[in-house]
Amino acid sequence: MRRVVALLTGLALLAGCSADPASPAPTAPVPDAKPVAKITADPAPAAKNVEVTKAVTVRIADGELDTVALTNPQGKQVEGEFAADRRSWHTTEDLGFGKSYSYAAKGTGTDGKPVQLAGKFTTVSPASTIRATVNPVDDAVVGVGMPISVKFDRPPADRAAAEKALAVETSPTEVEGSWAWIKPTQVDWRPKQYWPAHTKVKVSANLYGVKYGDGAYGKADVTSEFAIGRNQVVKVHTPDHEMNVYRDGAKVASYPSSNGRDADPNLNTPNGTLIVMTREPVGDFSNPRYGYTNVKKKWSVRISNHGEYIHENEENAANIGKANTSHGCVNLREDDAKAYFDSALIGDPVEITGSKAKMPRTSDVFDWLIPWSEWQAMSALR
Template sequence: MRRSRTAVVLGTLFLALALVAGCTSEAPGGGGGSTGGDEPPKAKVVATPAVDAKEVPPTEPVTVSVTEGTLDEVELTNEGGKPVAGELAADKLSWKSSEVLGYAKKYTYTASATGTDGKKVELKGTFTTLKPAKTPRATVNPGDNATVGVAMPISIKFPEGKVTDKAAVEKALKVETSQPVEGSWAWLHDQQVDWRPKEYWPAGTKVTVTAKLYGLAYGGGAYGKADLSSKFTIGRNQVVKINTPDHKMNVYRDGKLFASYPASNGKDADPNLNTPNGTMIVMQKDPIGDFSNPRYGYTNVKKKWAVRFSNHGEFIHENEENRANIGKVNSSHGCVNLFEADAKAYFDSAIIGDPVEVTGSQANMPTTSDVYDWLIPWGQWQQMSALR
């Protein structure tokens, strides 16, 4: 009887152990049992740039998107904790920043979403933007609200360094006009690109220039410091025409003779003192100009109503001391001498960017002046674009 009772007790114990072991065993094929863990959330939140990204271009928008769910909230903040502007799409599937970022800055984003299964998910992270080796400034001319002559080029200069990737820069430049105007950009050198029309601007044209340079790689580790823009107007059509042997200066408005003034131009016999051939533009106006030139033995020489049309040294100005030769003999050192009253009348009529066309001289204007765009034939000008 005692052995039988012990066998019954042991049998009961083995049965209990077998039942406990059956509750924690793994089903064939690796599947969980009836008491397995919860399913992971369905929603997946992704950000670009990715968490911990480095050297991120500051002009590329930050985006956050979700699949199998909708975004509840997205916030992007700068190092000071200030929010960066952005907008959540109407369908709540994506968010996109709407302002450019700074150079060499750290940004933090936080996003939350609700999945189609009702479960909440979050994404948190940081990234840093690129740190340029240098950020040279650029300038644009003409500036805002200027009214300029029909030969005025648009000039973008990079005074603090050379541009290596000229094509990239040129692609970032845009010229919009109130009426159709054919024109082209041309690189005059590594630090200047100009746009000019094939022919003179139509009078009254409204011009808008935009240069999306911020964040743009110039090459050599340099990136654009800031975007540029300008809005200006082309004034009336006024063209000065000087055929040096005629000893006069003619001014045309809209193709018709507007005024004609007796003149004494550069000395014909000496090409170094000629008023050189070429199309230049009015660059500067001074009521009194200083024409001192020790090389030729004269100092403290002041002349009235000085209109510069070249940095080679040519002006239109009064010279009453040369009155005997005005209208008769070319006797100047390259400038166009007028009687005082005529010089004043012309001075008052001229604006920056008016063309000055000179013909009849022995010498041609060298391309050393600041503005020599019109000395370059159109076909050659087009070939000076980095996008040709």
Template sequence: MRSPLGSVVVFVAGLALLASCTSSEQGQAAAGEAAPAKIAFAPADGATEVSVLDPVKITVERGELTEATLTSPAGEPVEGAIAEDKLSWTSAEVLGYGKAYTYAATAVNADGKEQKLEGTFTTLAPAATPRATINPGDNATVGVGMPVSVKFPEGPVEDKAAVEKALTVETSQEVEGSWGWLNDQQVDWRPKEYWPANTEVSVTAKLYGLPYGGGAYGKADLSTQFTIGRNQVVKINTPDHKMNVYRDGQLYLSFPSSNGDDKDPNLNTPNGTVIVMAKEPVGDFSNPRYGYTNVKKKWAVRISNHGEFIHENEENRANIGKVNSSHGCVNLFEADAKRYFDSALIGDPVEVTGSKANFPTTSDVYDWLIPWSQWQTMSAQS
């Protein structure tokens, strides 16, 4: 008869032998089979309120991607590519607002064993996507005082710093300038001094997907390319009854004029630097406030939204070159007005001095009425 102790010893030894065999088999399995590929998505499966700007990435560990796709709700593939090392796929186009996208990926491990994974996510749905505009338009040729204007006519911008960071101005020659917010719905870029003549300008506004604040996001990117023309500046010292036109700093044309009534500051042609805003072969100068209607004048060049123009006024011929008698406009003889009209570009500066009143900062374009040091403080980046 064997002793109980001997039985216990034999039993324990048997357990030890069994355990040893099991560990050996798992070790051989770990050494003989490659770990499965591990696929990951960013944004994660089920994510919501995803930015439309952030690239979608599909990555793999312990293997290589053999296929990766991102599909729109319409079933259209989103452009993207697998990296050369086959460890990732990255999207190459922006996404749409408020849409559910589906991604799928296949990867293989070192043994060629496939692993598949699918998922979905949803992009953010803005409370509003207000449109924006940019000026000057493509292929325009403008004067040396022309600012770049980005406007948001459908509502105010709260996050001005974010918007300003998305705006880029590139020039064919070095130009110092800055953005300045004229109000909550308009930001302008102007140079410190007038643009150098013949500068090529390219402006990009990467606004799509950009948060404006208050739940509003940019509707679309904008861009424009335009050219600065020759340097032409009008200078008017109102007591001189004369309008001088300079090209490249040299006197180019000089015309007798009748400017705003000297005695009444409300009728002065105000002091300040403005720009040519529009040109009309025939302008309507009716003003019931002063008792005249159906007044048409030729070769009208608008220089402000305050009411000032440069135009012909043969009815005031007796005062042109002698007396300032207009209601704020610069009156010229018809032939002179036509000659100036033909020479002018939108954006040409008009510098007025000698008056009792100053231009108010209420016009659409008053950038040059602001001193440079003050203009710089109007940037959201200052």
């Protein structure tokens, strides 16, 4: 009996050391899962030669952005804004040439876990920059024949790129017009017909960062807002020996004149549509070629750089209204010259007909000498 009890006791002890078939096997600890959200940036970290007009964009997938900071080399943050859903952010100002920028972004994923991104990039360093100016300037009031001129201090190799950056807005009505490259360093915009009186004009030349080719970039944006004045047009039919002034198509003044000599085409007042370029209370008409020295005339209105003016010439009073004896200018009596001078605006058209000669395209302003179809073809975008 004692052996049986001992045997049973041993079996019981052996059973107590065996694994319970109903208990699970132990497992290793599970690490935290990676965040589901991911932040990306354009330009990417370490990008080089980034265009200064490129908007820097930060995006998050499967989450929302909490903070984004883009910092320039001076430690100032670049202006930017979030999208309404905070899934993206972009800059709202241009970058600087040849600079290094740092960005840092933080966000929260849809799983509640934080994510972040940091990086740097550098912008393009131009071989050179080209400066531009716009005329008319801000707040000017000009005549209905005034063109818009954008002038560059060096010729841009890529004219199309430059022209694409230019815009003209008019109110209260839209005015049809076109850009034309009249020089390698100058592109003008003029309407198909004279401007409507009292038009408001805004010119935007968004040229900063524009690639002109040959390593050159636009130096700065330039703008101008100006107004068109009343409609006044001067008409001179040279054989008639008179100068007529029209407002809104109605004749408002007629002045006897002596124009360029009829017999000599070199001394004609040449045919063509010009504009008032300057108004000078006293003009200097000295010209050694013709023996003129210290010749001053009052109420001088320049209409070309070819040498033509409208001005008083009391010394030629005997021929005013009777014969054409000038060397190309429109001579008026002093009182008439003063009356016209006081009425003139820069940009007023002056239409000349009846001469033997045509006005050459050598003046600073010859826009209206070019037919409309030819003018349109002078655009770099045609």
